Amino acid sequence: MVFLLLIFLIVIHRGYSQKENVRYSPPHICALKNSSVIINCNFTYPPERSIMKTFWTKTKNRNTDNEFPDLSEDPEYSQRLQYLGDKQKNCTMRLSHVTQKDEHKYYFRFITDKANVKWLGEPGVTLTVLDLQVESPERVTEGDSVRLTCKSSCALTDRATFIWYRNSQPLTERRDRNNILLLQSVRREDAGRYSCALQEHTYISPEVHLNVVYPPRNVSVFMNGSGEIVEGDSVTLICSSDSNPPAEISWIKGGTTVGSGRIYNISKIRSDHREEYKCKSRNEHGEKYSEAVTLNIMCELVSSVTITLNYFFYMIVSDICLF
Structure with missing residues (x-):
């Protein structure tokens, strides 16, 4: 009898210990401008409840009537947000063509059938959108070496491959997993506008001018x-x-x-x-x-000189410069 009671209590405990919860991995994502980002997400809820609706939101303003709107119904997101999860455990979503305006904290939300319970997945996931930037000296003397660095505060993976451009033309010989472009013994032909990009991404960094003196x-x-x-x-x-x-x-x-x-x-x-x-x-x-x-x-020549000598007249033609 005691054994049966113990099993009953364990079942009851398991049933009620599974509460509403949302887990994001990772909690902070740094995405490259114009790229697509996947926000990994899993959620749990009591088994006796049914999920009526799942969606992602970003607004956290409790002073509005619609404090947590469904982003899939927002014109700014409807064509870019794709829900990859299900209504059971997975709440992963993809956001494409991210821009600076997408920098927010995002939350997964679900609604259950019990008293229309609405659950917001705290603490959310923070999305940061950053540009690539080229760091370069303003000027370099011909014959010196120069180092250009493609920088981003995003934590890029080791598999990231960098592409370099000069005057909007790709330097096809420079596809490297190193974000540094090293120019040995700089020539005047190396002067120009440099930018960088990541392979398989369309976004190219702003250009910087390298001046070779x-x-x-x-x-x-x-x-x-x-x-x-x-x-x-x-x-x-x-x-x-x-x-x-x-x-x-x-x-x-x-x-x-x-x-x-x-x-x-x-x-x-x-x-x-x-x-x-x-x-x-x-x-x-x-x-x-x-x-x-x-x-x-x-020379400008004098050609007519008349000389009188002993009553004889001679016409002498000579070449005489005026100076």
Whole structure:
């Protein structure tokens, strides 16, 4: 008799010890922007009750008439929320195309048949939505090494594979499980806009600009016109230089500095302009001179000179420059 009573009490205890409860795993989820996230959930309830309705909610404002609305009926969620569970134990749901506006604490809720009991699964699960961000130095000198890091405060899995982009084009050779892009011996061609993404995800991080600085190179002088210069003409010399940051340009005639700026104008050419000219390109990382150019100034001839000597007249034609 005592044994039967003990069994009866155990059955009663088990029946009433199974109370309403909801378990979330994990309680905090960090999702990448535009990705899909699955919130794992299980629930229990007394076996003598029947589940009438199950749904997910996010609002916790007891001052409203509808304090815990069904998200599947919310236009902002109806096309993105998918209930993957059942009405027995599983309450897992998927939320797709998450954005910053989805950052909330979410709760699973169920309604039973007993006195229309509505149970809210505390403490809920917190969803955080974060962007990927590229960390990079603002500038790097040509020849140095630079490290770019694709960062997110989301706890990404070890299986995450990173993809890097330069100027919106994928660096196909850089698909790595390491979130660091290392550029050895940086070239000026490495300058550009960098961003990162996770493989199998459409979201790409905002771009950051990598600025590669270097001293002047390819310095040369160009002269307008045909190259044949007559006294009194005007000549324009142009200095071409490749550098970052832009270089300061100065002009040297012989060994003397005679001007500055990319363009050097000489008006009313004279004989003393027949010299070698070159330009110097200089920035904070170095300087370089162009090859020298010489102005080829043509003579204007005197062709009629009359000389009187001993009553004889001679007409002498000579070539005499005016200078």
